[in-house]
Each structure stands twice: as C-alpha cells, then as structure tokens.
Amino acid sequence: MNFQAIRVIFHQEMLRAWETLFQSLASPVISTCLYFIVFGSAIGSRIENIDGVPYGLFIVPGLTMLSLLTQSIANASFGIFFPKFTGTIYEIHSAPISHFEILIGYVGAAATKSLIIGIIILFTASFFVELNIAHPVWMVTFLILTCISFSLFGFIIGLWANDFEKLQVIPLLVITPLVFLGGSFYSVNMLPPFWQSVTLFNPVVYLISGFRWSFFEVSDVSVGVSLAMIVGFLVICIAIVGWMFRTGYRVKQ
Amino acid sequence: MQAIVSIKDLSKTYQSGFQALKHVNLDIADGEILALLGPNGAGKTTLISIISGIVTPSTGSVSVNGFDNISDYRKTRAMIGLVPQELTLGQFDTVWNTVSFSRGLFGRKKDNAYLEQLLKDLSLFDKKDAELRALSGGMKRRVLIAKALSHEPKILFLDEPTAGVDVELRKDMWNIVRRLRDSGVTIILTTHYIEEAEEIADRIGVINKGELLLVEDKKTLMHNLGKKQLIVELKQTASHLPPSLAGYDLELSNDGEQLTYTYDTMSDSTGITDMLQAIQSAGLLLKDMHIKQSSLEDIFVDLVKEVKP
Structure with missing residues (x-):
C-alpha cells in the first residue's frame, strides 16, 4: 500500500477546498439559510405538520441531502477531471500507485469535504429549528454512506467527462431533478397514487426517507429498504469504477 | 553493458x-x-x-x-x-x-x-x-x-x-x-x-x-562523422586514374573532372600532402579544391529518408 500517495492526494484535495474556503462553505450555508427562510419560515408557516413534524423541521434532512449530493458529486468529479484537463494526470499514471489508492485519495477527500459541509448545514439548521435527532448513530451512518457513494458517483462522472459540458450535464439534468422530486420538501404520501409509484423508481427517495427516519422516526419507505438501496448504489459505483480502471476506459491509452 | x-x-x-x-x-x-x-x-x-x-x-x-x-x-x-x-x-x-x-x-x-x-x-x-x-x-x-x-x-x-x-x-x-x-x-x-x-x-x-x-x-x-572528403577539380579531364595514384583512396568522377579523396581526420596522418604531390607527379593540373564533411544531420537525414516509401 502506498500510504504516502494516498496522504498527498487527500491533502492536495483538502488544500484546494481550504484555499477556496469561502466558496466551499459559504455557498452551502447561504443556500441552506435561503431555503429555510423561504420554505421553512415564509411558506412553511402556512403548511400544516407533515406526519406530525412541523414543516420547517421536516425539510432539514432533505435540505442536508440536497447539498450533500451536489457537493459530493461536484467535489469528486472536479477533483479527478481537473488533472485530466490540465494534463497533470500523467504524474498519477506514472506513479507507483494502484487504482484503489487513487480512489481512496480522491473519493476519500471529496467524501470528507461533503461530510464537513453536511455537519455545517445541520449546525446552521439548528439556528432555525430545534433539532432532535432520534437515532444519531443511524443519522451519521446515512450521512457517511451518502457522502462516500455520491463521491464515487462524482468520481465516475469526472473520469467519464472529457469536457466541461459533460462534467455539468449529469448533476444538472439528472441529479437536481431527482433530488427535488425525491421528497426533499414533501412527503411522498402527499403525491397522487400514480406519482407515488413513479417516485419509487427515484433512488434519492430512499436516501432522504432513511435519513429523515433517523431524525423523526417517520419515513416514506422502510429503513431497511433505504439502507439496502444506498448500499446497492455504493456497490454499483464501485463496480463501475473498477470496470473503468480495469479496461482503461477514458482513463488510459 | x-x-x-x-x-x-x-x-x-x-x-x-x-x-x-x-x-x-x-x-x-x-x-x-x-x-x-x-x-x-x-x-x-x-x-x-x-x-x-x-x-x-x-x-x-x-x-x-x-x-x-x-x-x-x-x-x-x-x-x-x-x-x-x-x-x-x-x-x-x-x-x-x-x-x-x-x-x-x-x-x-x-x-x-x-x-x-x-x-x-x-x-x-x-x-x-x-x-x-x-x-x-x-x-x-x-x-x-x-x-x-x-x-x-x-x-x-x-x-x-x-x-x-x-x-x-x-x-x-x-x-x-x-x-x-x-x-x-x-x-x-x-x-x-x-x-x-x-x-x-x-x-x-x-x-x-x-x-x-x-x-x-x-x-x-x-x-564516422570524422570522415572527410577532399574534392579536387581538374583543369583537364582524366580518362582514368593514373596507376601511380592507385595506392590512395581516390575516386574519379564519371565525367573525369573530379577526384574525391576520403580520409579520416582522427587518424595520425591524413595523407593529404603525399596525395597532392602524387597528383602533381602524375601530371594532373588542379583547378580547385574543396572539402566536404558529413554531419550527424546527414546521417540522420539519410536514415530517415531510406525509410520513406
């Protein structure tokens, strides 16, 4: 194991976030505050409790997931895309480092960054609503699993993309709709029956549902299913990355 | 090695x-x-x-x-x-x-x-x-x-x-x-x-x-680069290389106007003086002389050219 290599990749990626600290932290914090003001306070005050949870509180897990997903994907995809774009990837290809170690370095750093952002968002939320977390251990488990699996997903996008447009297209056209329609701001039960069934094909529903359960013990689908979905997603991402590395697809000539 | x-x-x-x-x-x-x-x-x-x-x-x-x-x-x-x-x-x-x-x-x-x-x-x-x-x-x-x-x-x-x-x-x-x-x-x-x-x-x-x-x-x-060629142009064309010059690495051009002498600058004696005297003794008159040296560039160009179809 080339631990030094993992250390420097991780360090370099964290350093990049540190150098743009304001952007890295301010944007999730500001957008969270805006969502709270608009949805939580302004509109939320006219909405009755959902599953016995006040609306302002109800949206906390969804909001956190929204930022977590976008940040994980953005961090990880950019982290590996940028060396490809500038050409500095040659160094990683010529270094005595395994694919697994590259993965741990980049995905580990991206997941760590989003985990920190997730915690900051929850902290920010606690200024607006009174947070009581029913199952802290499960909450942290969901948080970590989400950060890792979506950082992996971002890493795949970063490897696959060969221009900036491709880097943006999946987060913009796939992830954002999935998250908005994944029950961030509402309970799936509030939808008409047809759309409820459609929604069940959206993997983000399971993620948010499980995460919400760890807060309020209310969920759209059972926690076991949520957990299985997120682990399944993680396994699929690992398999895709493994395949890309093995075949050299868009990685190596 | x-x-x-x-x-x-x-x-x-x-x-x-x-x-x-x-x-x-x-x-x-x-x-x-x-x-x-x-x-x-x-x-x-x-x-x-x-x-x-x-x-x-x-x-x-x-x-x-x-x-x-x-x-x-x-x-x-x-x-x-x-x-x-x-x-x-x-x-x-x-x-x-x-x-x-x-x-x-x-x-x-x-x-x-x-x-x-x-x-x-x-x-x-x-x-x-x-x-x-x-x-x-x-x-x-x-x-x-x-x-x-x-x-x-x-x-x-x-x-x-x-x-x-x-x-x-x-x-x-x-x-x-x-x-x-x-x-x-x-x-x-x-x-x-x-x-x-x-x-x-x-x-x-x-x-x-x-x-x-x-x-x-x-x-x-x-x-190999050290090899030089001394090209001697003759006043009157020669039909053949005089026998007295046979001992030197000399070549007569087809038109009989030029003699080309190949020698090694790295060796102790180039033999130029003797060769020129021999030419004079053989009764050939010189019009002009110049020296050609092949460079790594020539070798390179030749090698690369040979491969081209």
Whole structure:
C-alpha cells in the first residue's frame, strides 16, 4: 500500500477546498439559510405538520441531502477531471500507485469535504429549528454512506467527462431533478397514487426517507429498504469504477 | 553493458489504428545518457510513456532493473522520474507543494532537506512559495524536472527538455543533465535537435515512424562523422586514374573532372600532402579544391529518408 500517495492526494484535495474556503462553505450555508427562510419560515408557516413534524423541521434532512449530493458529486468529479484537463494526470499514471489508492485519495477527500459541509448545514439548521435527532448513530451512518457513494458517483462522472459540458450535464439534468422530486420538501404520501409509484423508481427517495427516519422516526419507505438501496448504489459505483480502471476506459491509452 | 532498462519487441497501436511503435528492441545501460533522436511523430514520446507506465503496450515487454514494468509496476515506477514534453502543471499550487506532492505520490516520506537542496540545485528555491501560474516557461520546465527528481529516481526521462527553450537555459539544462549523470542517474532524453544529442549523449538512438533505426555509441558515430572528403577539380579531364595514384583512396568522377579523396581526420596522418604531390607527379593540373564533411544531420537525414516509401 502506498500510504504516502494516498496522504498527498487527500491533502492536495483538502488544500484546494481550504484555499477556496469561502466558496466551499459559504455557498452551502447561504443556500441552506435561503431555503429555510423561504420554505421553512415564509411558506412553511402556512403548511400544516407533515406526519406530525412541523414543516420547517421536516425539510432539514432533505435540505442536508440536497447539498450533500451536489457537493459530493461536484467535489469528486472536479477533483479527478481537473488533472485530466490540465494534463497533470500523467504524474498519477506514472506513479507507483494502484487504482484503489487513487480512489481512496480522491473519493476519500471529496467524501470528507461533503461530510464537513453536511455537519455545517445541520449546525446552521439548528439556528432555525430545534433539532432532535432520534437515532444519531443511524443519522451519521446515512450521512457517511451518502457522502462516500455520491463521491464515487462524482468520481465516475469526472473520469467519464472529457469536457466541461459533460462534467455539468449529469448533476444538472439528472441529479437536481431527482433530488427535488425525491421528497426533499414533501412527503411522498402527499403525491397522487400514480406519482407515488413513479417516485419509487427515484433512488434519492430512499436516501432522504432513511435519513429523515433517523431524525423523526417517520419515513416514506422502510429503513431497511433505504439502507439496502444506498448500499446497492455504493456497490454499483464501485463496480463501475473498477470496470473503468480495469479496461482503461477514458482513463488510459 | 549492464542494462537498467531492457525493451523487448515493443509495439504500440493506438485505438485510432495509428501504429506508433514497431517491434522496438533496446537496452539502456546503467548510468548512461541516451539521446533518442527523431522527427515529430516518430514514436519517441510513446516509447517513454510505455516505459513509465502511462501508455500500455500492444505487444512486447519492458523490464526496469530486472522487474517487469506491468507486473512489478510499483518497483519499476518508483525508480523512474519523468519530465513530460508539455508544460503540464497545475495553476494555483505553489512550487513547494507540487514538488512535495510528487514525492509523496511516488511513496517517499517527507524529506524537506532533500527537497530544499533539489530546489536550490535547480535555482528554484527563491520561488518555492510562488504560484505555478506566475512562473515563466523556463521556470516551469525546471519545476517539472524538480517534480521528476523529487523521489530520487535512478532513471530520468526527459521528453524534449529544450523544446522552445532559449540558448542560455538550454546550456543550463545540459549542465543539469550532466550533473545528474555524475550522481549516477541514468538519463534518457528525446530531442529533435542533433547538436543536443551530440553535446551531451553517450549513445544516440535514431527513431523514425515507430522504428528504432540505429543505436550507436556517440564516439563511433562521431568517428564516422570524422570522415572527410577532399574534392579536387581538374583543369583537364582524366580518362582514368593514373596507376601511380592507385595506392590512395581516390575516386574519379564519371565525367573525369573530379577526384574525391576520403580520409579520416582522427587518424595520425591524413595523407593529404603525399596525395597532392602524387597528383602533381602524375601530371594532373588542379583547378580547385574543396572539402566536404558529413554531419550527424546527414546521417540522420539519410536514415530517415531510406525509410520513406
């Protein structure tokens, strides 16, 4: 194991976030505050409790997931895309480092960054609503699993993309709709029956549902299913990355 | 010769169908400076890239210090430093950070004293906190060298180290390369400047269209280059070479107007004086004389031309 290599990749990626600290932290914090003001306070005050949870509180897990997903994907995809774009990837290809170690370095750093952002968002939320977390251990488990699996997903996008447009297209056209329609701001039960069934094909529903359960013990689908979905997603991402590395697809000539 | 890099029957065909290397065999000696000479697109960079692990070969194998560069890639890559042709560097990193990054990437523990000395040797130390984007092209080239040397490699590949570099910096580079060789590093550089190969290499390889046409000791090559031709133009045409001149390496042109004398400048006596006297004794009158010397460039051009259809 080339631990030094993992250390420097991780360090370099964290350093990049540190150098743009304001952007890295301010944007999730500001957008969270805006969502709270608009949805939580302004509109939320006219909405009755959902599953016995006040609306302002109800949206906390969804909001956190929204930022977590976008940040994980953005961090990880950019982290590996940028060396490809500038050409500095040659160094990683010529270094005595395994694919697994590259993965741990980049995905580990991206997941760590989003985990920190997730915690900051929850902290920010606690200024607006009174947070009581029913199952802290499960909450942290969901948080970590989400950060890792979506950082992996971002890493795949970063490897696959060969221009900036491709880097943006999946987060913009796939992830954002999935998250908005994944029950961030509402309970799936509030939808008409047809759309409820459609929604069940959206993997983000399971993620948010499980995460919400760890807060309020209310969920759209059972926690076991949520957990299985997120682990399944993680396994699929690992398999895709493994395949890309093995075949050299868009990685190596 | 103890080979530190041994290349066997190496071929590479890219996905586009372009065959960049054709059955290349090459042994690189421990501690030598080998210059790979060839025009653009000859396959120099592909060859270097395969040895360093950036490109996977289609057929053939590479062993570095006895280890296969694919099955034992950790061992082989740790021994190799690579300076790429393009100035591929991040923008916002500092010199110090990027060099430290390279060292770690190659599995070496932090060693600030070594990196400090390295940056001083490359006249980069006063720029260590500068951002890479603020550096000149020449400085960036030095940073790439520092990165390649950061993990104390035994073998250094320099892919066109002096392309687009001014004369002063080029001489600087040559000095750096010589110092490295003196410290025991094996150096392989690619270039399309013949004088560069002549100036610093121990051996010269000529590569064109994916084929290694020749690998020769520079001294042997220079010896061949040491041959000169003295061309003597005659006032009156001669129908045949007079018998008294038969002992000299002389050739009479078909039109009988020119005599060509081939001699070796490296030998103790060139025999020019005797030969000229012999010509006079034979009754031939001289109109003019001039000297022709073949250069590495001629050899190179000839070699490259022969391959062209």
